Amino acid sequence: MKNRLKVLRAERDWTQAQLAQALGVSRQTVNAIEKGKFDPSLPLAFKAARLFKLKIEEIFQDE
Amino acid sequence: MxxxxxxxxxxxxxxxxxxxxxxxxxxxxxxxxxxxxxxxxxxxxxxxxxxxxxxxxxxxxxxxxxxxxxxxxxxxxxxxxxxLDELQQKIMFEAMAITLGVGLVTGLSYSLLDITNIIPFDAEISNMYFIMGFTYIISIAVIKRRYQ
CATH class of the missing domain: 1.10.287 (Helix Hairpins)
Structure with missing residues (x-):
């Protein structure tokens, strides 16, 4: 699954650690999601969508 | 921003x-x-x-x-x-699955070696703890690397 997490984070000038704190996960998890090595669960995807005030499909796209 | x-x-x-x-x-x-x-x-x-x-x-x-x-x-x-967060749980879950499998398979083989007198000493359970602990640590390190 592709995602725009890194772009959205960079637009807001947040660090991975800040995003991780906001999402309630570890920095390693944010890194793995950004690199496409780990697909988040639906609750975590919803949390990210709420945080960025976007729809889930605007952040995560099926490849 | x-x-x-x-x-x-x-x-x-x-x-x-x-x-x-x-x-x-x-x-x-x-x-x-x-x-x-x-x-x-x-x-x-x-x-x-x-x-x-x-x-x-x-x-x-x-x-x-x-x-x-x-x-x-x-x-x-x-x-x-x-x-733990969901990735950490996944890593632990995979490491525990590998450890359980290794523990079961090597444990039974080790026991068979003892029963059939191929090894000259009694199979000690402490050796199994060592193998399982070692497997768990190595598994976590390898799986973590995969997600880096």
């Missing part, structure tokens, strides 16, 4: 700072229970030999104490795993 998180997101951050704190606290609690379990295990193992001699009641009490502290350690481990 501001580098600081907006008010709404700060709420999340505060909540998740507590998540990090809880995680650290759970890890410390697990470490304390593990240390206590090891101490009670040593007490039950060595005290009959070096301290109270052949008193079966004291030995039984030491074993019961070890068992109770062991239950505490299991609960602490469960709480620790429950509070």
């Amino acid at each position: 501001s580098k600081t998180l907006p008010k709404d997101e700060n709420k999340h951050t505060q909540k998740n700072n507590s998540w990090e704190c809880k995680n650290k606290s759970n890890t410390l609690t697990l470490a304390r229970w593990t240390a206590a379990w090891l101490i009670t295990l040593a007490l039950a193992t060595f005290s009959p030999q070096f301290s109270w001699g052949e008193s079966k009641i004291l030995t039984l009490l030491a074993i019961l104490l070890n068992l109770l502290v062991g239950i505490g350690m299991i609960i602490a481990n469960k709480n620790h795993l429950k509070n």
